[in-house]
Amino acid sequence: MRELTFGHSPCPNDTFAFHALTHGLVDAPFCVTPVLLDIEELNRRAHHGEFHLTKLSVGAFAAVGARYRLLRSGAALGHGVGPLVVARTAMALADAVRGRVAIPGRETTAYRLLRLAAPDLGETVEMRYDHILRAVEQGDVNAGLIIHESRFTYADHGLIKVADLGDWWERETRLPVPLAGISARADLDADTMAAAERAIRASVQYAFDHPEASRAYVRAHAQELSDAVCDQHIALYVNDFSLDLGDEGLRAIERLTHQP
Numbered sequence: 001m002r003e004l005t006f007g008h009s010p011c012p013n014d015t016f017a018f019h020a021l022t023h024g025l026v027d028a029p030f031c032v033t034p035v036l037l038d039i040e041e042l043n044r045r046a047h048h049g050e051f052h053l054t055k056l057s058v059g060a061f062a063a064v065g066a067r068y069r070l071l072r073s074g075a076a077l078g079h080g081v082g083p084l085v086v087a088r089t090a091m092a093l094a095d096a097v098r099g100r101v102a103i104p105g106r107e108t109t110a111y112r113l114l115r116l117a118a119p120d121l122g123e124t125v126e127m128r129y130d131h132i133l134r135a136v137e138q139g140d141v142n143a144g145l146i147i148h149e150s151r152f153t154y155a156d157h158g159l160i161k162v163a164d165l166g167d168w169w170e171r172e173t174r175l176p177v178p179l180a181g182i183s184a185r186a187d188l189d190a191d192t193m194a195a196a197e198r199a200i201r202a203s204v205q206y207a208f209d210h211p212e213a214s215r216a217y218v219r220a221h222a223q224e225l226s227d228a229v230c231d232q233h234i235a236l237y238v239n240d241f242s243l244d245l246g247d248e249g250l251r252a253i254e255r256l257t258h259q260p
Contacts, residue, residue, distance in 0.1 A: 002030040004196070007045065007054035008182075010036040010221035011148050012230040013076060013237035014055065019214035021203035028199035030192070036221060038128055039147075039180065040105030052185050053196055057105075058178045059112035061257045067186055069193060070253070073201035074182035077241040077249050082166015082177040083110035084151050086136060086159040087143040093163040097121045099142025104129035109179050109256070110147050113165040116259055133157045147179075149225055149233050175252040176241065204242045 006022075008014040014036075020026045022034050035051060043060040045051065049067045055074070056064065087096050097118045102125050103111050115121055127135060129147050136144040137157040145165075146154060154161070166177040182200055184193045207214060222230050241249050 002192075004030050004032050004052040004192075005035055005050075006032040007035045007037060007042045007051040009039050009042070009055060009148075011237075012218050012222050012225070012233040015218045015221050016207050016211075016214050016234045017074065017204045017238050017242055018200070019203070019217045020206035020210075021199055023217075025213075026199055026202035026206055028202075029195050030199075040108055040126075040129075043105060043107040046183075049185050049187075052188060053200075054183055054185075055180055056183050057107055057109045057112075057180050058253055058256050059109040060107040061181075061183075061253070063107065064183075068183035069186055071182045071184055071193070071197040071200065072245045072250075073197050073204060073243060075241055075245055075249065076179040076237045077181070077245065077252065078176050078237070078239050079170060080166060080177075081179060081236055082164055082169060083108075083113060083145055083147045084154070084164055085114070085143055085145055085162040086133070086154045087162050088136060088139070088159060090160050091162060093118055094120065096143040096162045099123070100125055100140075102127055102132045102135045102141040102144040104132065104145060104147050108147065109177075110145050110165065112256065112259065113169055113177075114145055117163065117165055117168045133159065149222075149229055152229050152232050169256075173252070173255055175255060176248060178249065178252040178256050179237075181245070181253065201243055204238065207238065 042054055043057050046064040100123045132144040135141050169177050184196055
């Protein structure tokens with residue numbers, strides 16, 4: 001059986017959604033070798049076409065569009081799912097971005113949304129997403145752009161939400177927030193791409209139908225997160241759009257991809 005490499009994040013939403021595919025619990029004419037990496041690392045490796053299938057930030061699509069083709073299943077997209085800007089004290093977004101802002105990567109959707117919402121953005125400091133809360137808490141940066149489970153834990157660090165960029169996007173566009181999607185390398189044949197899309201959709205559906213089946217796998221890759229945070233994370237980011245983007249999801253991706 002053909003083997004395909006599949007890059008995705010170790011976050012609970014991905015390990016939950018892709019557990020069945022990884023463990024051969026859904027029909028597919030191939031098997032996958034998962035490679036679990038931070039989303040910005042996946043964005044970077046896509047420039048070299050490193051994986052057959054990979055999760056990518058929508059913010060990275062424009063740069064790697066020649067190498068990858070978006071699949072309709074497996075996406076992280078929805079309402080109320082956007083990145084947040086946090087700081088130690090309450091302030092306006094315009095004031096927060098005048099200082100140093102920690103960001104989870106220049107190709108992330110979060111950074112693209114921040115640049116759209118705050119065009120007068122000052123100095124940015126790239127760091128891995130799970131280091132940002134501590135950097136803000138310790139005063140290394142003025143504010144932080146947070147993604148993933150950090151939106152559930154920032155208050156534990158004594159931080160305050162300055163802006164919800166997902167809310168901003170939804171008010172501006174009346175569209176869901178398109179965070180990331182699964183893409184297939186452009187050199188795969190059409191039959192393999194179609195089979196991958198079907199298998200990923202089946203894996204997401206299996207996760208919905210058997211939510212406890214992936215519990216140990218999710219925990220193995222989220223050891224520092226409580227079960228409650230894992231459950232919140234999954235409930236927020238895995239939804240009907242993960243089964244199929246639909247016309248609305250495709251419009252949202254198209255809109256964000258073609259923003260300057």
